[in-house]
Amino acid sequence: MSHVSCIVLAAGAGRRMGLDDNKIFLPLGPKSIIQWTLTHIDSVPDIDDIILVVADGEEKRMMDHIEPLHLTTPIRIVVGGAERQNSVYNGLQFVNNNNDIVLVHDGARPIANRNVFQTVIDGARQYGAVTVGVPSTDTIKRADINGKVLETLNRSELMNIQTPQGFHKDVFIKAHDKALASDYRGTDDVSLVEFIGESVQILPGDYKNIKVTTPNDISVAKRYLGIKEQRMRVGYGYDIHKLKEGRPCVLGGVLIESPIGPDGHSDADVLIHALMDAMLGAAGLRDIGYYFPPEDDAYKGISSMILLEHVNSLLKERGLEAYNIDIMVISETPKLKPYIEKMKSNIQSVLSIPLDRISIKATTNEMLGAIGRREGIAAQAVVTVYEGEVF
Template sequence: MKPQAAVIIPAAGFGTRMQCAEPKQYLQLSHKPVIIHTVEAFVFNPHIHEIVLVVPEDRVEKTKNLLVQHNLSAEKIKVIAGGRRRQDSVYLGLLALSPVNNIILVHDGARPLISQDVIDRCYKGALLQGAVIAAVPVKDTLKKSSADGTITATINRDSLYQAQTPQAIQRDLLLRAYKENGTLDVTDEASLLEKAGIPVVIVEGSETNIKITRPEDLSLAEKILRKKQVTMRIGHGYDAHRFSKERPLVLGGITIPHSHGLAGHSDADVLTHALCDAILGATGAGDIGKHFPDSDDAFKDIYSIKLLEKVISDTREKGYIVGNVDITVVCQEPKLRPYIEAMTALIAGCCGVPSEEINIKATTTEKMGFTGRQEGISCHAVVLLQRTF
């Protein structure tokens, strides 16, 4: 087995150069906080088994809530309070990690555009070299000036690099560097390693792996995200259940007052089942019956939102996130309009998207067919999944 890796994401700073009341890692970038973009990149990476997110002490609970809102697994992510300096926050993160992680990546919370390729290069580099840092060659001509601004020299840039993160280090080397130099003021982990005489090797970074430091950086990140190649997959789901007496009627996870519920092995939530099928179809993963068969008593009368959460989790493991959803419930009775807002909010929470990305509508068949005769309810769902590179 390959050595297991974890990432520490220091995000305990405030970012005064952003000139705003909110810490920069919580600012909105393409409808999500910056820190959520950063975390998602590592959640999707197969090498990363644990994430420690280090935030300001007064932001710990808010950050945990943000993770829940965006459907990011609490089992894989720890949120802890940071220290006075960045290196203190990283050390606290290191102590919070499980000792089974042999490769430790450290990545700035304010670098939300980190690519899977760079993460992979850092992980593999640490395996082979012990310690690596993502960096890009300096492109611009560098000038040295005197106190009054007069140029005194032109610096040879041939061997100069602009440091980025992740920085990836074998665990024992990082612990050694902290033991020997942890009290010194440094700007990154590589500096600690260098002072301990531990070689650090450069691996190829990315020009788009920018750090959000000033207001214009946020605008640039928005433009980069819009230009990134996006892989989209579309799925369609359909389900139908007949009415049954003495069962609650559950649609979209919401119990709706009615004389009849729906017959089925689970709670027979036809809306949620159709959505599960749409998502599974988009990733080529079969259908709901394949994953949750009615021959398995583990799913007897199960709340179908739990099935949706599992489908979403598996989909994220494949690197896909929900873009938007359109659902049509075909139902003569009862009237669903009073419950659509609650269903929308619940489904949006499960999918980790804003409520405006979930559209649920209900229609009748003008008393035609089995739904028109009030024999049951059917539902169509269409989903757009996307993965960015």
């Protein structure tokens, strides 16, 4: 059985993406472009090792970036050259002497799966030099530098070529040596084999096997990978209650020492009520009075934390999840600073979001109006909610 090395090219820039950084690190859901690519290659049993070609100076960054993948296929990181062909040549120098099949794949093609790689491996063993490709769906015209049409090409003879491409190692080394000696620049790897007069076989590719090159390709790649685009929603909530002597003062699920507290049908936790209304608003649902009517004795004196659990369930039933919470409590009394961290912890325990995405602030009304006269307490909340799992 022949042994296989896969050269993966990840030394490109992000100019057509409008980026200063290497596009290979762009996230596609839970993984970056290069992480998806390497994960698929790692699933191919016939690939014995990966030679990952990176830009000069990005060796450590790349190693740190892929370390969480825990790849089972041995991987070597090498530095690329000035152009793609130079990068392939650099990678070729590190192919194991015992390996006789070499694949070359664009790191920016994260959709190519195990079946595609196996097809190319089997084809390289049979034909010596292969690529995958799909029939062109567009009319292609040859034009001069001024845009004048010189010829309309026969679409039935045209193929859009993809990677991976596969070779017998000896043929590929011979092709690169000849290209180097002749200063020949090919547009892809198999063109070097064509240059030395060897035949190349085109195998069936996959229209989904796109190269991520432009910003539009990001959303297309996510769709092909089954990653749902996360849509953000924003909700706003407001609540106000009278302050009454002798009432328990419960805010954010915390019982606060105070001679007065919010008056209401439940525990009158104005902070949690504003939060719930904001969550319901982001979900396009009714207000808390609809779900927990004040005339229903089932909710008399109930903890608003229990109601928050129910509201959170309503969101989850619709595939929604709270991401960030910002709450402002407006009152002259009591002082909330000693209790804010506990309030945040209570909210976290129900919504299961990090504490650094929960903000609770308190301010006074500068002794103006009913709140300034200590007759009432109010809260405002803004919540961002995402559709689907939050990465």
